[in-house]
Amino acid sequence: xxxxxxxxxxxxxxxxxxxxxxxxxxxxxxxxxxxxxxxxxxxxxxxxxxxxxxxxxxxxxxxxxxxxxxxxxxxxxxxxxxxxxxxxxxxxxxxxxxxxxxxxxxxxxxxxxxxxxxxxxxxxxxxxxxxxxxxxxxxxxxxxxxxxxxxxxxxxxxxxxxxxxxxxxxxxxxxxxxxxxxxxxxxxxxxxxxxxxxxxxxxxxxxxxxxxxxxxxxxxxxxxxxxxxxxxxxxxxxxxxxxxxxxxxxxxxxxxxxxxxxxxxxxxxxxxxxxxxxxxxxxxxxxxxxxxxxxxxxxxxxxxxxxxxxxxxxxxxxxxxxxxxxxxxxxxxxxxxxxxxxxxxxxxxxxxxxxxxxxxxxxxxxxxxxxxxxxxxxxxxxxxxxxxxxxxxxxxxxxxxxxxxxxxxxxxxxxxxxxxxxxxxxxxxxxxxxxxxxxxxxxxxxxxxxxxxxxxxxxxxxxxxxxxxxxxxxxxxxxxxxxxxxxxxxxxxxxxxxxxxxxxxxxxxxxxxxxxxxxxxxxxxxxxxxxxxxxxxxxxxxxxxxxxxxxxxxxxxxxxxxxxxxxxxxxxxxxxxxxxxxxxxxxxxxxxxxxxxxxxxxxxxx
Ligand SMILES: OC[C@@H]1[C@@H](O)[C@H](O)[C@@H](O)c2nc(CNc3ccccc3)cn21
Numbered sequence: 337x338x339x340x341x342x343x344x345x346x347x348x349x350x351x352x353x354x355x356x357x358x359x360x361x362x363x364x365x366x367x368x369x370x371x372x373x374x375x376x377x378x379x380x381x382x383x384x385x386x387x388x389x390x391x392x393x394x395x396x397x398x399x400x401x402x403x404x405x406x407x408x409x410x411x412x413x414x415x416x417x418x419x420x421x422x423x424x425x426x427x428x429x430x431x432x433x434x435x436x437x438x439x440x441x442x443x444x445x446x447x448x449x450x451x452x453x454x455x456x457x458x459x460x461x462x463x464x465x466x467x468x469x470x471x472x473x474x475x476x477x478x479x480x481x482x483x484x485x486x487x488x489x490x491x492x493x494x495x496x497x498x499x500x501x502x503x504x505x506x507x508x509x510x511x512x513x514x515x516x517x518x519x520x521x522x523x524x525x526x527x528x529x530x531x532x533x534x535x536x537x538x539x540x541x542x543x544x545x546x547x548x549x550x551x552x553x554x555x556x557x558x559x560x561x562x563x564x565x566x567x568x569x570x571x572x573x574x575x576x577x578x579x580x581x582x583x584x585x586x587x588x589x590x591x592x593x594x595x596x597x598x599x600x601x602x603x604x605x606x607x608x609x610x611x612x613x614x615x616x617x618x619x620x621x622x623x624x625x626x627x628x629x630x631x632x633x634x635x636x637x638x639x640x641x642x643x644x645x646x647x648x649x650x651x652x653x654x655x656x657x658x659x660x661x662x663x664x665x666x667x668x669x670x671x672x673x674x675x676x677x678x679x680x681x682x683x684x685x686x687x688x689x690x691x692x693x694x695x696x697x698x699x700x701x702x703x704x705x706x707x708x709x710x711x712x713x714x715x716x717x718x719x720x721x722x723x724x725x726x727x728x729x730x731x732x733x734x735x736x737x738x739x740x741x742x743x744x745x746x747x748x749x750x751x752x753x754x755x756x757x758x759x760x761x762x763x764x765x766x767x768x769x770x771x772x773x774x775x776x777x778x779x780x781x782x783x784x785x786x787x788x789x790x791x792x793x794x795x796x797x798x799x800x801x802x803x804x805x806x807x808x809x810x811x812x813x814x815x816x817x818x819x820x821x822x823x824x825x826x827x828x829x830x831x832x833x834x835x836x837x838x839x840x841x842x843x844x845x846x847x848x849x850x851x852x853x854x855x856x857x858x859x860x861x862x863x864x865x866x867x868x869x870x871x872x873x874x875x876x877x878x879x880x881x882x883x884x885x886x887x888x889x890x891x892x893x894x895x896x897x898x899x900x901x902x903x904x905x906x907x908x909x910x911x912x913x914x915x916x917x918x919x920x921x922x923x924x925x926x927x928x929x930x931x932x933x934x935x936x937x938x939x940x941x942x
Pocket of ligand 1: 390391392394431480542621622770831
């Protein structure tokens, strides 16, 4: 009679216990090991009983690889895993943090910063469901999303991965988890992981906890806060995530009051696992154990001891899998780490794998291939772009509002700026490449300029595009133009590369604003991951729109600029005057923003 753990009719816990008791220490440690796909050969997977693989480093099956190529890559890994003695399937994970951004022609949604301004949890849930389908189209069942950071300082390079500075708004947007994983039934046991089926994925709430509260927004640095402040500001999104059955939680690189989160047993085990009853698995970040020491990897046995005893269940190693196995084996054999800790980790990992249905469905459902880049997902992303835009100024004092712009004009429309016709810049980081790209060849989508041309095309209005018109051009031609759209902003970045203490609009943006707005009525569209310094230009600008990082659907910006839809977005981040004021968040005693939390002008659709 077949082993109980292979029988899907058996209760989940019976399957877990039956499998656990059959496992050797090497097989248990293998399940706790996540390696990068670059070293995930069939030999390594079978010899080390690897439990999980991620796409981290930068490799893709091939440039512009279609879903089938991703499916094949994941299948190669999976067939090695299921061929091991106990046939435990592996779990492939990827950063699908604003859509399946690493995959060519996937729908790229606005980054979380933009979704926060929509203040629309139902929309977030629909986006989660669409992303899950696009991820499953590539045969992948596990994503490192959503980021639940409560970004308290926009100087942080990852602030665009945060829905808001306000904990309650971030909590509302955790509804995206119910999109990714499916809606948890009311009867479910608190804290148990939930995944509805093969069209859903295991989500990962990250980075636990306080990643968005570091000093001056320095990435991976120290969050100074009382326990009360930590619970009040950074913890609430995790309550909501656990209640929705989030399957995994990733630990933050940052420290709380000088203690590395990756070594924080009180917060990971006592609080998250015991008090909040979280029963999925806790995963480290990339080299997260190594970075417990400084310099990183200075004492790996110590790192492994502290990380595993803190309560980390799966380690994103991602390359030193031999060293990890050897060090952990020794720590268990010499009694430093009790087998009960190892068994807790493996139980949690197996619970998620059984809940994911991986034992019954280890391979992709190839009928989902058509979900990647599906038109209705693009339409959903376009709706999200429309709702994410925030109108900060609409006409100078005494002037008529400039927005919505007329599609039919006597003269021409001038479109200028480095971000008007650049798909890579409007997508931002974590798109095709970790740090993102510039240009229009990275994937499929519409730029903001494309959107403007399509909007006014039927009216026959002439659109002139000049990326960086000089003062002479404007002086000679200003009579030709009824108005100008200037699209400038930040260049793609991710993580520490995005840490920025001055938050000025990168050159040549300010110059283009001054040249164009000095001679023509202008609307400035800012493409950025966060509020930037705009006070020096605000008087010269007729209208100001914050578009954040809209993703592949640049059309959504034109939809609202031209009045097909009204502006509805409200700031979910305080817009500071100067960086000297930072950190400055809604509710602070000293609060003197240029535009306050909740601000956003509205227009009616034409
Ligand atoms: O990409 C895996 C994780 C990601 O989920 C975490 O949010 C983030 O903190 C994180 N940082 C790295 C390290 N940087 C890196 C990113 C992509 C490729 C190679 C290294 C990996 N990861």
